[in-house]
Amino acid sequence: xxxxxxxxxxxxxxxxxxxxxxxxxxxxxxxxxxxxxxxxxxxxxxxxxxxxxxxxxxxxxxxxxxxxxxxxxxxxxxxxxxxxxxxxxxxxxxxxxxxxxxxxxxxxxxxxxxxxxxxxxxxxxxxxxxxxxxxxxxxxxxxxxxxxxxxxxxxxxxxxxxxxxxxxxxxxxxxxxxxxxxxxxxxxxxxxxxxxxxxxxxxxxxxxxxxxxxxxxxxxxxxxxxxxxxxxxxxxxxxxxxxxxxxxxxxxxxxxxxxxxxxxxxxxxxxxxxxxxxxxxxxxxxxxxxxxxxxxxxxxxxxxxxxxxxxxxxxxxxxxxxxxxxxxxxxxxxxxxxxxxxxxxxxxxxxxxxxxxxxxxxxxxxxxxxxxxxxxxxxxxxxxxxxxxxxxxxxxxxxxxxxxxxxxxxxxxxxxxxxxxxxxxxxxxxxxxxxxxxxxxxxxxxxxxxxxxxxxxxxxxxxxxxxxxxxxxxxxxxxxxxxxxxxxxxxxxxxxxxxxxxxxxxx
Ligand code: ADP
Numbered sequence: 001x002x003x004x005x006x007x008x009x010x011x012x013x014x015x016x017x018x019x020x021x022x023x024x025x026x027x028x029x030x031x032x033x034x035x036x037x038x039x040x041x042x043x044x045x046x047x048x049x050x051x052x053x054x055x056x057x058x059x060x061x062x063x064x065x066x067x068x069x070x071x072x073x074x075x076x077x078x079x080x081x082x083x084x085x086x087x088x089x090x091x092x093x094x095x096x097x098x099x100x101x102x103x104x105x106x107x108x109x110x111x112x113x114x115x116x117x118x119x120x121x122x123x124x125x126x127x128x129x130x131x132x133x134x135x136x137x138x139x140x141x142x143x144x145x146x147x148x149x150x151x152x153x154x155x156x157x158x159x160x161x162x163x164x165x166x167x168x169x170x171x172x173x174x175x176x177x178x179x180x181x182x183x184x185x186x187x188x189x190x191x192x193x194x195x196x197x198x199x200x201x202x203x204x205x206x207x208x209x210x211x212x213x214x215x216x217x218x219x220x221x222x223x224x225x226x227x228x229x230x231x232x233x234x235x236x237x238x239x240x241x242x243x244x245x246x247x248x249x250x251x252x253x254x255x256x257x258x259x260x261x262x263x264x265x266x267x268x269x270x271x272x273x274x275x276x277x278x279x280x281x282x283x284x285x286x287x288x289x290x291x292x293x294x295x296x297x298x299x300x301x302x303x304x305x306x307x308x309x310x311x312x313x314x315x316x317x318x319x320x321x322x323x324x325x326x327x328x329x330x331x332x333x334x335x336x337x338x339x340x341x342x343x344x345x346x347x348x349x350x351x352x353x354x355x356x357x358x359x360x361x362x363x364x365x366x367x368x369x370x371x372x373x374x375x376x377x378x379x380x381x382x383x384x385x386x387x388x389x390x391x392x393x394x395x396x397x398x399x400x401x402x403x404x405x406x407x408x409x410x411x412x413x414x415x416x417x418x419x420x421x422x423x424x425x426x427x428x429x430x431x432x433x434x435x436x437x438x439x440x441x442x443x444x445x446x447x448x449x450x451x452x453x454x455x456x457x458x459x460x461x462x463x464x465x466x467x468x469x470x471x472x473x474x475x476x477x478x479x480x481x482x483x484x485x486x487x488x489x490x491x492x493x494x495x496x497x498x499x500x501x502x503x504x505x506x507x
């Protein structure tokens with residue numbers, strides 16, 4: 001097995017279900033690669049453990065190879081073999097676990113949404129820790145993410161620390177409290193956790209169903225550090241309305257719970273070097289941006305007759321959280337206001353996918369609107385570059401990355417004031433906000449008049465004051481959304497937790 005080099009910084013291992021660009025469903029994938037790169041740049045030794053899905057983009061992994069050793073891990077009362085693979089993704093060392101289990105957990109052509117997700121990811125969490133133990137790794141921090149790997153926290157303290165994998169503090173980040181990973185308490189047994197011991201209100205018992213356990217709750221209760229992805233969302237989830245049933249648990253554990261705004265990977269999202277764009281551009285060359293708008297219109301068959309017609313973009317998972325009814329409304333309102341609309345999105349919810357397919361068909365040959373209902377990384381870059389405005393009318397939004405990416409590409413965000421959007425988009429017409437921070441258009445009420453008001457203000461400025469609009473575009477493109485300051489906050493949390501553990505050991 002690969003042994004870990006010594007490093008003057010901390011040794012941090014992330015265990016996660018996604019990592020951009022090889023295995024990305026949404027923001028979690030971006031966060032894993034962005035945060036890990038930033039931590040590595042600060043001098044820490046960072047490694048990542050992922051499931052070896054069949055649908056990984058293997059061509060983006062360098063030096064990919066299987067290790068000689070096979071790791072046996074426990075599930076359902078038996079030991080199963082796991083092949084371990086290793087490779088480098090954007091300079092980061094990544095281990096992949098390939099279970100040899102008859103259920104073919106990661107051979108489904110899909111990352112999530114399988115009937116046995118609870119089993120798949122509780123298996124993975126245990127196999128990942130087993131690998132760290134058998135590889136003799138001595139991390140300072142094990143950082144797990146979302147319900148899929150929140151099992152790591154109770155598994156670590158109940159099973160792996162007693163076995164000798166005991167150098168680490170556990171950090172758990174919840175990227176979205178809507179997804180909690182609940183199941184009948186008896187299902188915990190499969191990965192070796194003691195259901196009887198853990199199915200208690202102060203441990204893993206689901207707050208609304210006493211015979212169910214909740215993986216995210218386990219992550220919160222059993223981790224040393226608990227974070228979520230923006231300060232506003234951290235406040236919202238401590239309330240009964242926003243906490244998705246976990247507000248009381250989060251309040252009990254509030255001393256170790258904090259919201260840190262995500263950054264974006266400014267190398268991957270850089271209009272000046274972006275290989276997906278027809279023309280690279282920067283804040284001093286908005287002509288380049290205009291050429292990308294022209295190229296997208298041509299490629300999608302939209303009218304190019306009026307250069308000044310504003311293009312509104314939207315790139316999102318089409319789920320209720322994202323305000324799908326407001327997205328639908330914004331398409332029609334944009335056309336009424338004389339704009340063009342491009343949506344790139346796909347939905348795991350069949351009735352929403354069907355509804356948007358219907359709208360997409362209506363606009364199939366339309367001069368000013370196009371809906372592309374799939375996941376398409378390269379097209380997403382082109383849309384960010386081509387858009388003048390970008391809408392994010394989320395009902396709730398833990399952090400949101402698309403507002404930051406759009407600003408970096410000079411597309412002005414029109415966003416609902418919630419969660420991380422409230423921490424990163426500041427209205428140009430709000431006098432209470434110092435002008436240097438004003439960067440977009442916001443609205444509060446999650447209804448049609450709400451989004452109309454922001455959209456109309458944006459159209460007014462775009463049409464009537466080109467000079468101010470371009471100034472705003474240049475200002476947004478120069479905002480620092482890199483991971484530097486957020487990674488520094490994680491670094492500080494890690495260091496404080498490690499120092500506390502060492503002080504306790506000395507006492
Ligand atoms: P969430 O994690 O809730 O999906 P975020 O705003 O945090 O939302 O992250 C969304 C990320 O996924 C962004 O990088 C965005 O560009 C990308 N994305 C969303 N939908 C698509 C799609 N259909 N095609 C390509 N990229 C997409």
